[in-house]
Amino acid sequence: MIVKTLADFNLKQIAASGQCFRLEETAPGRFHLLASDQYLEILDMGGREDTPVGEPYRTYGFSCTEQDFEEFWSPYFDLSADYGAVKRLVPERDRYLRNAVSFGGGIRILRQDLWETMVTFLISQQNNIPRIRRCIRLLCKNYGNAVTDSSGQIHYGFPGPDKLASASEDELRNCNLGYRAKYIQKTAQDVSDGSFCLESVRHMDYPAAREALMSCYGIGAKVADCICLFALHHIEAFPIDTHIRQVLEREYPQGFPVSCYNGCAGILQQYIFYYELFHSGK
DNA sequence: TTTCAGGCCTCCA
DNA sequence: TGGAGGCCTGAA
Numbered sequence: 001m002i003v004k005t006l007a008d009f010n011l012k013q014i015a016a017s018g019q020c021f022r023l024e025e026t027a028p029g030r031f032h033l034l035a036s037d038q039y040l041e042i043l044d045m046g047g048r049e050d051t052p053v054g055e056p057y058r059t060y061g062f063s064c065t066e067q068d069f070e071e072f073w074s075p076y077f078d079l080s081a082d083y084g085a086v087k088r089l090v091p092e093r094d095r096y097l098r099n100a101v102s103f104g105g106g107i108r109i110l111r112q113d114l115w116e117t118m119v120t121f122l123i124s125q126q127n128n129i130p131r132i133r134r135c136i137r138l139l140c141k142n143y144g145n146a147v148t149d150s151s152g153q154i155h156y157g158f159p160g161p162d163k164l165a166s167a168s169e170d171e172l173r174n175c176n177l178g179y180r181a182k183y184i185q186k187t188a189q190d191v192s193d194g195s196f197c198l199e200s201v202r203h204m205d206y207p208a209a210r211e212a213l214m215s216c217y218g219i220g221a222k223v224a225d226c227i228c229l230f231a232l233h234h235i236e237a238f239p240i241d242t243h244i245r246q247v248l249e250r251e252y253p254q255g256f257p258v259s260c261y262n263g264c265a266g267i268l269q270q271y272i273f274y275y276e277l278f279h280s281g282k
Numbered sequence: 283t284t285t286c287a288g289g290c291c292t293c294c295a
Numbered sequence: 296t297g298g299a300g301g302c303c304t305g306a307a
Binding site: 018121124125126127128129131132179180183217218219220221222223226239241242243244273277 | 286287288289290291
């Protein structure tokens with residue numbers, strides 16, 4: 001296990017922010033994370049939250065080598081980005097956003113796998129988080145590769161498009177996907193036969209990637225924006241779901257000042273989302 | 283029992 | 296072209 005003290009990084013907040021359904025707190029302060037076929041255990045060793053806005057830090061133990069951390073996990077957690085600089089863009093007069101940033105200051109936008117993110121956010125539509133997690137667990141167990149951790153426990157990696165394309169809609173429905181099974185089946189087929197190219201989407205700018213994603217069966221504006229933000233790291237993407245829509249109507253009736261945030265409004269969206277869901281003192 | 287959850291598609295006017 | 300209705304399922 002390697003130990004790291006990290007600024008603007010709180011795994012509990014990241015797990016609760018709902019951007020990654022395979023990051024789970026399995027016991028207080030203990031997390032496990034599956035990303036594609038990689039498995040990581042993480043131990044929260046404490047830290048400080050009562051620092052000036054934007055500078056919380058915590059210490060974590062990671063069950064990987066220094067090399068794996070630097071090559072895979074550090075980019076995955078977006079650790080080279082300065083989130084303090086984003087927080088400082090929020091003006092003093094915007095008390096709501098200042099509170100949201102202070103409350104969820106350890107959130108980062110993960111850099112997740114494109115295919116995995118497409119499928120998980122197809123599942124997320126009109127759905128709740130416990131059920132989304134169950135669906136993904138079933139999908140991985142039925143179609144993913146087994147990954148054994150250091151204690152010999154088996155976990156399952158995320159199934160690739162070919163694997164899901166070979167499953168029938170009824171078989172996918174058995175993963176509790178409901179009507180979303182046909183979206184996943186069709187999208188997997190399109191990726192598998194090359195009519196939708198993941199690699200080209202990776203190289204598109206935000207508007208082009210969003211439009212390309214929305215051409216997939218079952219992917220609308222909200223899901224496309226989530227994929228752009230959480231997989232392609234287009235941090236200007238600003239997904240609007242029912243929670244965010246309510247906030248915009250209540251706090252920003254003139255519209256959210258996207259232009260103030262220098263192409264990183266999506267990060268602010270995550271602070272707002274987390275604040276709305278978990279802040280009880282409003 | 284009903285509503286709603288991190289929407290999207292299809293149909294019809 | 297825009298709006299209404301249907302869709303899986305389970306927690307509250």
